[in-house]
Amino acid sequence: MRNKALRGKEFPQKKVLSLVLCVAVMLSVMVMGAGAVFSDPDKIENTEAVDACSALNIIGGYPDGSYKPEGNIKRSEICKMICVAL
Structure with a gap:
């Protein structure tokens, strides 16, 4: 009986958790540009992948x-x- 009553409702904790996860993913993407500077950058073909x-x-x-x-x-x-x- 209780499961049926709760099935249609979404708890605010789920919304807060999803918002926190979205912010964390966005911040991790912004940090991508802060890669190391190597002494041989002219030899690197895929600079975006190396920076990431x-x-x-x-x-x-x-x-x-x-x-x-x-x-x-x-x-x-x-x-x-x-x-x-991993």
Whole structure:
């Protein structure tokens, strides 16, 4: 009996939660532009993707400040990127 009465009503907590989640997603999109600056930006073809992954700390470049897009990715590097992305 109680379930039927509550089925048609939406609780304000759900609305507040959905609003908070929308704001969080919007803020995370705004942070995307704050990616790392690499020492070899002229070699990077997909700058938007690199900036997004860098802002999310999925990639970080090499200790010398370069990105090295022409190099091969090691297993350990791809494992780190997958784990951070998940």
